[in-house]
Amino acid sequence: MTRIAQLIPGKHPATGIPAPGNSPARSDADEVPAIAVEDLCKKYRTHWAVDDVNFIVPKGWTVGLLGGNGAGKTTTIAMIMGLVVPTFGRAMVLGCDMAKDRHKVLSRMNFESPYVALPGRLTVRENLMVFGRLYGVPDLKTRIAELIEEFGLGDVADRATGRLSAGQKTRVAVAKALINDPDVLLLDEPTASLDPDRAEWVRGRLRDYQRRRGATILLSSHNMPEVEQLCDFVVIMSHGRVVAMGRPRELAERFKCRDLDEVFIHLARVA
Template identity: 45%
Template sequence: MPSPIPSEVILEARDLTREFDGVKALDKFSLKLHRGQVLGLLGANGAGKTTAMNCMLGLTLPTSGGLYAFGKELQSHRIEILRRANFSSAYTALPANLLVWQNLLVFAKIYRVPKPKERIAELLEMMEISHLHKRVTGQLSAGESTRVNLCKALLNKPELLLLDEPTASLDPDIADKVRKIVLRIRSELNCGILYTSHNMKDIEEVCDHLMFLHKGKVVMEGTPKDIVERSSSSTLEDVFIKIARDGEIVDETAKKEEVAP
């Protein structure tokens, strides 16, 4: 998959540290997300991915460090930034007893989407779920719910999109559709996407750049191919397991450079 040329930085974390009862969930974590880039955050459970994402959404305040989106400090320009961003997570839901169109209409109004009904119809068609328009949200399958959540996340044509495990609990067919949708969104909206997943197929197919987190620190980063090569592993999944179990990984490229005269 061709990587787009990195352009404007739309999200930046600088030395972000977040402590919970003296334990560092994030330790001087830095990140730059460019427009048009899909950046994957990887790590075992408790590595700090969710904390990082929550800080970037303003849901958790960092202990120290800075967060900037579109060149502006997040906390002091929160509303302005959130109007240009959106979020979808496998762990949130839309009110179950509302109809799909009702849920989407409410968020369309919150995001001040012009011609909301047309936009909703367009997105439902894009996700191939137009037939769910009048269905009760709580009666949808996991795959349908995920796609409705994605519709919600795309209502405002976000320039910055945060996706937290969008393919969690989906069957391979729907997961594949979701991955294709994410790539389509990126090319159509030219937005920056921050993506977390435990599904390595997702990561390989969707992400241009990866950051492996362990105990709140970035232990490795690069393109998926680059990371596999540098760690002398056969797959990204091997890299994931090594990092999750050992906490760090031998970067072969760096080692060769050190040995070279």
């Protein structure tokens, strides 16, 4: 079992591969990782939803958390966000234990999840205004104008969020997730309700943001081509445990599959 103490910040836990090309993680090798998950376990009554999960996400990396329904992805992400307290182990973000000190780093994080909605009665602009103030964003009006333009929300900026289409709501949710220029971004199926064109467009925005800010992104997705496009590294979970991790191409080679889709299906059937 990989233990967090043995992991080298700035390198991948399983392979030791240094951070990719233009990633800031290479120069931040001495710093604490953006996310460190150590012996993480969560038990609900008699069921272990997450069972001894270990991985790190160095700063500036985009890591995909994959797995079938009930694999433990959402619980793992919820523990990384500090919304769920682990039964054992810990989830650290930017060096802070999220079960104990989450308020020290919450202003440097953000997230988007299909389980969560923005208040439907508020307009897009009002929602961004409220969350911008909660995150203490300086020069908020300018930031909101930037996001509205970047996400093509100009036509609906003053419309109630609840009246938007699913795709528009997702774009607003991603805009909200970027409002504070987070160092760490957690995304739970960020393109789930988008058509392929819009999904590609959102992926482009996320890629741009990651490159511009050197941000760290942890995302869960069922869309394997998306993961291959976006992620430097993937962690695959099944029944609450990590069953494989590595770069998307390497995993395909390791399991003698054509792509990540096949790897996912192979691991799901084996599990």
